[in-house]
Amino acid sequence: MHRRASPYTAASALLVVALTGGPAPGAFSADDDRAQRSAAVLRELVPSADGPGCAAAVGERGEVVWEAGRGKADLATGRAITSGTVFDMASNSKQFTADAVLLLAVRHRLSLDDPLSDFLDDPPAWTREVTLGDLMRHTSGIPDYQDLLEAEGVGVTDPAGQSQAIAAVLASRPEEPPGRRFSYSNSNYVLPAHVVERVTGRPFPSFLQEEFFTPLHLRMTSAPAADVPGKAKSYDERDGAFTPESSPWKQYGDGSVQTTPGEMVRWADNHRTGRVGGPELLAGVTRGAVSVGDVLRGRGIEAGRYGAGMLLLPDNSLVHRGDWEQFHSTFKVSPDRNTAVTVVCNTHSPDHFRAANRLLSIWTG
Numbered sequence: 404m405h406r407r408a409s410p411y412t413a414a415s416a417l418l419v420v421a422l423t424g425g426p427a428p429g430a431f432s433a434d435d436d437r438a439q440r441s442a443a444v445l446r447e448l449v450p451s452a453d454g455p456g457c458a459a460a461v462g463e464r465g466e467v468v469w470e471a472g473r474g475k476a477d478l479a480t481g482r483a484i485t486s487g488t489v490f491d492m493a494s495n496s497k498q499f500t501a502d503a504v505l506l507l508a509v510r511h512r513l514s515l516d517d518p519l520s521d522f523l524d525d526p527p528a529w530t531r532e533v534t535l536g537d538l539m540r541h542t543s544g545i546p547d548y549q550d551l552l553e554a555e556g557v558g559v560t561d562p563a564g565q566s567q568a569i570a571a572v573l574a575s576r577p578e579e580p581p582g583r584r585f586s587y588s589n590s591n592y593v594l595p596a597h598v599v600e601r602v603t604g605r606p607f608p609s610f611l612q613e614e615f616f617t618p619l620h621l622r623m624t625s626a627p628a629a630d631v632p633g634k635a636k637s638y639d640e641r642d643g644a645f646t647p648e649s650s651p652w653k654q655y656g657d658g659s660v661q662t663t664p665g666e667m668v669r670w671a672d673n674h675r676t677g678r679v680g681g682p683e684l685l686a687g688v689t690r691g692a693v694s695v696g697d698v699l700r701g702r703g704i705e706a707g708r709y710g711a712g713m714l715l716l717p718d719n720s721l722v723h724r725g726d727w728e729q730f731h732s733t734f735k736v737s738p739d740r741n742t743a744v745t746v747v748c749n750t751h752s753p754d755h756f757r758a759a760n761r762l763l764s765i766w767t768g
Contacts, residue, residue: 462668493725501712596656
């Protein structure tokens with residue numbers, strides 16, 4: 404799943420594991436080895452602490468029960484990745500966009516059956532056939548704005564903002580009839596961010612802050628292309644050498660949430676409690692979910708149905724992945740919604756999805 408403040412420290416943490424992997428004194432009983440097993444998963448994921456690495460966290464019913472970091476957040480300064488290191492959560496931001504639309508639906512400000520054209524000043528004819536639900540479930544058939552911009556000669560190292568991305572999408576047309584099948588496209592989430600702004604009259608990042616982050620006491624921000632304090636740098640690895648990688652693109656809705664793994668697992672508890680949005684919002688996350696077929700098989704996901712900003716797996720767990728620049732993340736919530744895991748890295752790590760699964764197994768087994 405492609406895409407995309409102050410130094411954060413995870414609130415309500417029950418345990419912070421040091422970079423060596425040792426638990427805080429008195430945090431667990433003598434026969435509780437979950438912290439050591441979790442630290443071993445992180446060490447296996449990041450064999451050397453001298454290069455870029457990863458951070459991970461586990462939450463139970465909204466409380467952080469384990470979190471750690473390993474590797475370097477900044478190779479130039481030697482700053483280590485810790486539980487307080489901020490990362491770009493990439494496409495794991497999509498769930499916030501989906502929930503923003505669902506929240507407005509709960510308040511009867513819009514409906515997922517509304518056509519996209521209702522929220523545009525000069526809508527192309529095809530937007531009358533695409534519904535907000537099509538966008539949420541990636542069944543719009545709309546091409547990815549990243550491909551469209553690059554076809555126009557705008558590379559990821561060139562400046563490009565939200566309005567430029569939306570203009571490129573509206574100048575295109577769906578590659579197949581809406582509603583036919585799942586086809587992952589970042590365009591499907593920059594457009595709902597625009598819809599939220601159009602309906603509320605508020606900037607989308609402000610809406611997330613006021614309706615989700617602040618009420619849930621989450622240390623998060625929606626800030627595209629942001630160099631926020633405490634953030635890890637992103638590194639591309641080639642032949643054992645690491646080169647910083649960053650992009651000035653400033654789209655949001657499909658990505659741009661900046662935070663720590665600990666804050667993500669605290670957020671996950673809203674999938675259990677519905678504190679923001681209530682049961683109607685929670686039902687909306689999976690209502691009408693569509694099969695992804697084998698589209699995501701190469702990413703470690705064999706089967707599932709995509710709802711609103713989240714993938715519902717056959718065992719009823721929720722999962723999403725994110726990739727932008729060289730930030731790579733996995734977010735997963737257990738079938739009973741009591742336990743959540745987030746793993747995020749600042750260089751390519753093909754095993755972060757597997758590591759998240761192993762951590763969830765440790766804490767739910």
